[in-house]
Amino acid sequence: MRLEGIGKTFVDARSGTPQQVLADFSLTVEPGELVAVVGASGTGKTTLLHVVAGLVQPDTGTVETGDPRLGIVFQQPRLLDWLSVRENITLACHDGAKADEVLAAVGLTEYAGSYPTVLSGGQRQRVAVARAFAVEPDLLLLDEPFSALDELTARKLRLLLQDLWMQRPRTGLLVTHNPLEAALLADRVIVLAGRPARIAAEYRVDRERPRSAEDPHLFELHSQIVAAL
Amino acid sequence: MTATDVRPGPVAAAVAKAPHPRRRLRFLPAVLFLVLLAAAWQLMATLLDFVLVPGVPAIVTEMVDIVSDGSFLDQLGITVLRVGLGFALAFVVAVVVGIAMGRNEFARRFFEPAVLLGLTIPGLVWALLCVIWFGIDLVNPVAAVALSSAPALMLQIYQGTRSVDPDLLEMAHVYRFSRRVTLRKLWLPALAPSLFAGARLGLSLGWKVIVLVEVFGMSSGVGYQLNNAFAAQNVAAVLAWTLLFAIVMAILEYGILQGLEKRVSRWRKAVSV
Ligand SMILES: Nc1ncnc2c1ncn2[C@@H]1O[C@H](COP(=O)(O)OP(=O)(O)O)[C@@H](O)[C@H]1O
Ligand SMILES: [Mg+2]
Numbered sequence: 001m002r003l004e005g006i007g008k009t010f011v012d013a014r015s016g017t018p019q020q021v022l023a024d025f026s027l028t029v030e031p032g033e034l035v036a037v038v039g040a041s042g043t044g045k046t047t048l049l050h051v052v053a054g055l056v057q058p059d060t061g062t063v064e065t066g067d068p069r070l071g072i073v074f075q076q077p078r079l080l081d082w083l084s085v086r087e088n089i090t091l092a093c094h095d096g097a098k099a100d101e102v103l104a105a106v107g108l109t110e111y112a113g114s115y116p117t118v119l120s121g122g123q124r125q126r127v128a129v130a131r132a133f134a135v136e137p138d139l140l141l142l143d144e145p146f147s148a149l150d151e152l153t154a155r156k157l158r159l160l161l162q163d164l165w166m167q168r169p170r171t172g173l174l175v176t177h178n179p180l181e182a183a184l185l186a187d188r189v190i191v192l193a194g195r196p197a198r199i200a201a202e203y204r205v206d207r208e209r210p211r212s213a214e215d216p217h218l219f220e221l222h223s224q225i226v227a228a229l
Numbered sequence: 230m231t232a233t234d235v236r237p238g239p240v241a242a243a244v245a246k247a248p249h250p251r252r253r254l255r256f257l258p259a260v261l262f263l264v265l266l267a268a269a270w271q272l273m274a275t276l277l278d279f280v281l282v283p284g285v286p287a288i289v290t291e292m293v294d295i296v297s298d299g300s301f302l303d304q305l306g307i308t309v310l311r312v313g314l315g316f317a318l319a320f321v322v323a324v325v326v327g328i329a330m331g332r333n334e335f336a337r338r339f340f341e342p343a344v345l346l347g348l349t350i351p352g353l354v355w356a357l358l359c360v361i362w363f364g365i366d367l368v369n370p371v372a373a374v375a376l377s378s379a380p381a382l383m384l385q386i387y388q389g390t391r392s393v394d395p396d397l398l399e400m401a402h403v404y405r406f407s408r409r410v411t412l413r414k415l416w417l418p419a420l421a422p423s424l425f426a427g428a429r430l431g432l433s434l435g436w437k438v439i440v441l442v443e444v445f446g447m448s449s450g451v452g453y454q455l456n457n458a459f460a461a462q463n464v465a466a467v468l469a470w471t472l473l474f475a476i477v478m479a480i481l482e483y484g485i486l487q488g489l490e491k492r493v494s495r496w497r498k499a500v501s502v
Contacts, residue, residue, distance in 0.1 A: 055399055070403050078400040082418040082496045091414060092404040115496040135404065 001029045001052065001068075001139060001171055006061035007196075008047055021047050022058070023196035034140075034165065034172040036182035038225055039192030045175040046075075048197070049143050052173060068171075071137030073145040077124040079116040085127050086112040093134040102130040105167075106160060122153035129157065133164050140172040147177065155213065158184055166209050179225035183218045184211055191228045201228035283465035291469035300454070301473055308443065308450040309477075311367070312435045315374025319431055322375070323382035324424075330383070331390025340383065347380025352438035360446030370442045370450075377438040378431035385430065389423025418493070425490045429482065436478055 008022040021044040029035045039045050050056040051063060053072060079088050085108065089099040103109050106126040108119075116124050125145065132140060145161075146154035158181055165172070165185070176182050182189045186205055193200040203221060211218060267285050274284040283291075295301045329336040355377045363369035393416065401411045417424075443452025451474050458466035 053403055055403065072400075072403050074396070074400070076396065078396050080397065080414060080418070082494075083414065091406060091410060117496060131404075 001066075001173070002062075002064040003027045003048075003052070004062045004064070006048075006051060006058045006063070008044075008051065008056065008058050010047075020196045022051075025061070025197065027190070027199075029171055029173060031171050032169050033187045034169075034174060034185060036174045036176060036186035036189045037192055038176055038179055038182045038189060038229065039197065040229065041177060043192050043195070044197040045177075045192060046143055048192075049141050049173060049175050052139075053141055065139060068138035069135055070139055070141065071132035071135050072141045073125075073128050073132045073143065075144045075148060077116070077121075077128040079124060079127060081115060081117050083115075084113050085116060085119070088116065088127060089131045089134050092131050093136070095134070098134050098136075099130075102134040103127075105133070105164060106130045122149050122157070125149060126157065126160070129161065129164070133168070136168075137170060140170055142172065142174045142176075144176055144178075145174075146181070154181075158213070159210075161185060162210055179229070180213065180218070180222045182225065183221045184213055189221070189225060191225060193229065201225070281462070281464050283468070287465045288468050288472070291463075291465040292473055295466070295469055295473065304449065304451050304454050305474075305477060308439055308452070311370035311442075311450065312374055312432070312439050314367075315371040315439075316378060316428075316431055316435050318371065319375040319379035319382055319435075320428070323379050323386055323427065323431075327383045327386025328390050330387040331393075337387070344380045344383050344387075347376070348384065350377075352377040352434060353441055356438050356441035356445060359442060365446060365448060369446060370439055373438050373442045374435040378434040381434060382427040382431045385423045385427035386420065389420045389427075392423075393419040421490075421493050425486065425493075429486060432481070432486075433478075436474075440474075 004026050006022050006025040007020070009018050009020045011018045025048070027035075027048075037045050037048065047056060051058050052065065053070060054063075079085075080091070083091070086096070086099050086103065089102065090096055093099060100109070100112065103112050106129060108123060108126055108130065111119060111123065116127065119127070125148070129145065132142075142161075146157050149157065162185060174182065174186060179189075183203075183205060189203045189205060190199050191201040192198070201224075203224065205218075205221060207215065207217060271285045274282045326336075326340055330340050331337070352373075355373045359369045359373040359376070363372060397415060397419070398411075401415055406415070439450070440452035440455065443450040444456045447453050451470060455467060455470050458464075458470060
């Protein structure tokens with residue numbers, strides 16, 4: 001997946017002042033690679049992800065994704081509350097057996113027939129993760145998938161994500177404001193800062209998976225990222 | 230209208246399974262009111278002892294007569310057909326226009342004056358105009374019902390369209406939901422509350438205007454019978470027709486419309502009484 005010279009300017013609806021969120025931004029993600037984008041809120045991470053997903057049209061530049069099958073986890077679960085958990089997944093992947101498989105993987109088999117409204121926030125986000133993996137995506141996009149959750153649940157889901165990733169590695173872009181999450185999950189971490197956003201720092205994470213959140217190497221990397229932010 | 234954050238506990242399930250005693254209790258206040266109303270009316274009729282204020286037995290006898298000689302079902306059928314046709318016409322037009330208004334700025338600005346104007350014109354005016362223009366044709370009541378209920382329906386559906394979560398539409402786009410699936414699984418359920426609210430409002434407006442049209446310009450239907458009773462100064466019959474009509478409306482509203490809505494919004498689990 002390649003982004004080349006992307007520019008995006010939003011006009012503030014109230015004041016009418018234009019703000020350039022992205023300018024001449026380029027990024028390449030190799031096949032099989034998981035790249036984490038870290039940055040303070042408001043830097044343009046979501047915008048970047050939406051450009052890749054085709055939800056936002058950039059003003060300039062090119063997006064080369066080769067029309068991949070997308071799996072996406074938004075900041076909120078974005079489930080259809082009037083359909084069962086299972087149907088939420090089959091609508092995306094058209095495969096009931098696959099839906100059962102991913103639901104088992106995220107530990108929600110017993111909730112397959114329930115409406116999402118009876119689930120807790122963490123469980124709903126797990127459904128969203130399951131849906132993203134159910135479509136067997138070529139490109140997986142994750143937008144602060146665990147930031148709305150309590151730390152304990154977030155920690156569990158990070159490890160779950162790592163498990164799923166190890167079963168089926170694919171190309172991925174993970175947006176987060178949590179440096180430790182980035183270090184734990186990604187092959188490469190880029191730090192986004194400024195307006196328009198540019199790459200302030202870049203780190204490779206050459207650690208075998210499965211990784212542990214207690215790994216001192218990862219913690220040191222985390223400190224470096226924090227320093228760069 | 231969103232109930233996404235409503236989390237039913239075990240209580241909701243228990244209520245759903247609870248047997249009849251509770252359900253009967255639920256109707257108790259309404260029944261009590263009706264009994265008191267009938268008693269008060271009877272008291273008034275007895276005290277006044279006046280031919281234009283018939284007692285409860287006279288009204289009930291009249292109701293039984295109307296129903297048992299078959300005229301009620303005939304006349305009701307005619308009236309319901311007229312309302313049904315007019316309402317269906319208004320509903321289809323309103324769904325198209327309402328969604329267009331919600332999705333398109335030009336459409337919104339274009340139809341807005343029509344909706345505002347339509348909301349302020351009294352049903353009586355539509356009834357009079359349609360009688361003048363269409364005479365005793367079936368077009369007359371259908372047009373009057375459609376014209377008087379469409380603006381309110383459009384407004385409801387327009388507002389419903391605006392409240393459909395754009396985040397879900399994005400999700401549907403990314404996961405490549407087909408147009409059909411998006412309509413059936415996303416748009417319709419999301420619009421359901423406004424569709425039902427609109428149906429309720431539109432039907433109630435339709436009932437009111439149809440009686441006027443039938444009083445002024447028809448030679449059949451419940452309104453026509455009401456007018457006959459009125460001309461004969463038969464107050465018991467006027468009240469009997471009105472009450473029967475009200476009962477049928479209540480059945481439509483509570484029995485059919487609300488039952489349907491409950492089925493459609495089972496997932497909400499918010500108990501509406
Ligand atoms: N649709 C939009 N219209 C106007 N401004 C927007 C829109 N989307 C994002 N922005 C602005 O762009 C900036 C970056 O937003 P976003 O990409 O959501 O940041 P992040 O995800 O890093 O927190 C913010 O200042 C935000 O106000
Ligand atoms: Mg964001």
